[in-house]
Amino acid sequence: MSNDNKSIHEFDLDLICEYYSNLERQGPGSPEITLKALSFIDNLTDESQIADIGCGTGGKTMVLGQHAPGQIRGIDLFPKFIHLFNEHAKKLNLQDRVKGIVESMDQLSFQEEELDLIWSEGAIYNIGFERGLKEWRKFLKKGGYIAVSEASWFTNGRPDEIHEFWMDAYPGIDTIPNKVKQMQHAGYIPVASFILPENCWIEHFYEPQLEAEKKFLKKYKGNQTAEFFIKNQRHEESLYYKYKDYYGYVFYIGKKL
Ligand code: SAH
Numbered sequence: 001m002s003n004d005n006k007s008i009h010e011f012d013l014d015l016i017c018e019y020y021s022n023l024e025r026q027g028p029g030s031p032e033i034t035l036k037a038l039s040f041i042d043n044l045t046d047e048s049q050i051a052d053i054g055c056g057t058g059g060k061t062m063v064l065g066q067h068a069p070g071q072i073r074g075i076d077l078f079p080k081f082i083h084l085f086n087e088h089a090k091k092l093n094l095q096d097r098v099k100g101i102v103e104s105m106d107q108l109s110f111q112e113e114e115l116d117l118i119w120s121e122g123a124i125y126n127i128g129f130e131r132g133l134k135e136w137r138k139f140l141k142k143g144g145y146i147a148v149s150e151a152s153w154f155t156n157g158r159p160d161e162i163h164e165f166w167m168d169a170y171p172g173i174d175t176i177p178n179k180v181k182q183m184q185h186a187g188y189i190p191v192a193s194f195i196l197p198e199n200c201w202i203e204h205f206y207e208p209q210l211e212a213e214k215k216f217l218k219k220y221k222g223n224q225t226a227e228f229f230i231k232n233q234r235h236e237e238s239l240y241y242k243y244k245d246y247y248g249y250v251f252y253i254g255k256k257l
Contacts (some may be wrong), residue, residue, distance in 0.1 A: 015226055017078050022212045026056035027122025028080075028200045028249050029149065034063045034121070040253045041117055041145045041193045044069050048116040051075060052107050053136070054123020058085035058098075064119060065089065065098040074100040075108065105132065110139040120148040122249065128172050129179065133186035133254070140256045146188060149196065151177050152250040162243040165236075176250055188254030198247040206237050 020026045023103045044050075048070030052061040055074030058081075065072055074085050103109060105120075105127050115122035118140060129150050140146065151166070166173045174182070180190045213230050213254040220226035 012225055012229070015173065015220070015229060017080055019212065019216050019229070021057060021080055021084060022215065023072065023208055024057070024059040025208075026059075027149075028196055028205045029060055029121050030196075030200045030204045031060075031063045033196055033200055033251065034060050035067060036194070037147045037149075037192075037253060038064065038068060041068075041147065043116055043143060043145065046070060049073075049114055050117045050119060051108075051110065051115055051139070053108070053120040053132075054126060055081070055120060056123075057081050058088045058100065060121050061098060061119075062087065062088055062092055062094065063232060065094040066092070068117075070116065071099070072098045074098065075103045075105065076100065077102065077104050101168045102135045106135070108136070108234045112138050115139045116141055116144050118144070118146045118148075120146075120239070122149050124148045124150055125170050125172060129174075130172070130182050130186065133183060133188065137187055137256060142256055144256045145191070145253065147251065147253045149249045150179065151247065152195075153247050154180055154195070155246055158246040159243065162239060162246055165239055166247065173247065179250065179252060183252055183254045186254075187257055189257060190252070191255050192251070192253040194251055196251065197212060198244060198248075200249065201244070202238055208239070209233065209237075 046069045047238065048062065050068060050070050050072045052064065052072060052074045055061045055076050058074050061072060061074045076082050079102050082100040082102050090099040118136050136146065136193045151170060151173045151174060156175065176193055180193055183190045212234065216226060217230055
C-alpha cells in the first residue's frame with residue numbers, strides 16, 4: 001500500500017479498515033443474539049423498511065436478512081465495507097432485499113417516518129447513544145422499533161484502570177438503568193434490554209482476530225502504525241478478560257411512541 005499522498009490519520013483509517021475487512025464481524029455479537037433481539041420486534045412484513053446503521057461488512061445484517069422480511073439497507077461510512085457487504089448479500093442471494101449504501105450516520109438521507117426498524121450493533125457510539133437515539137427517531141414510523149447494542153457498565157463502581165480506559169475510549173459508556181432512562185427520554189418505550197453473553201466477545205470477536213492479527217503483522221512487518229494498532233487491540237482484549245464482570249455490550253430495544 002502506498003501512503004505517499006496521505007496524512008497519517010487517513011493511513012491509520014485505511015489500515016484499520018483493512019484489518020477489520022478480514023473479519024466477519026467488526027464488533028461483539030453472535031447470530032443467536034441478533035435473533036434474540038429480533039424476537040422483540042413484532043411489526044415486520046414484506047413491506048417493511050429496515051436500516052442497519054454502521055453495518056460494517058454485514059455479518060449481522062445478513063442474519064437479519066435471512067430471518068426478517070422486508071427491505072434492508074445497510075449504512076456504513078467505509079466504501080470497502082459496503083463493497084464486501086454487497087458481495088456478501090449476493091453470495092447469499094439476498095441482493096434484491098439487502099443493499100449496502102455508503103453514508104454517514106450523522107447525515108442520513110432517509111425520509112421522515114420511512115422506517116419500521118432501525119438496527120445498529122456496536123456502532124451507535126460513533127455518534128453517541130443519546131444523540132443517535134434522538135436524531136434517528138424522526139426516520140421511524142410511529143410504532144417503529146430501534147434495536148442497538150452499546151457498551152455499558154454492569155455495576156455502579158469499578159476499578160480505576162478500566163474506568164480510565166473507557167473514559168478515554170468512549171465517555172458515553174453508562175450503567176444499564178441510565179441507558180434505559182436515556183432511551184425513554186429520547187421518546188421510546190424501553191421494550192427490552194439484555195446483556196450480550198461472553199461468547200459474543202470471546203468466540204465471535206476476539207478469537208477470530210488471532211489469525212487476522214498474525215496475517216496483518218506479517219504483511220506489515222516493521223510498520224510502526226500497524227504494530228501499534230495490534231498492540232492496542234491486544235491490550236483492549238486483555239482488559240476485557242480482566243474486567244468482564246464490570247462491563248460489556250447490552251442490547252437496548254425501544255418502540256417509538
Ligand atoms: N455492525 C457491525 C459493525 C460494528 S463496528 C458489526 O457489529 O459487526 C462500527 C461500524 O461503524 C464500522 O463498520 C464503522 O465503519 C462504522 N462507522 C463509523 N463511523 C460511522 C459513521 N459516521 N457513519 C456510518 N458508519 C460509521
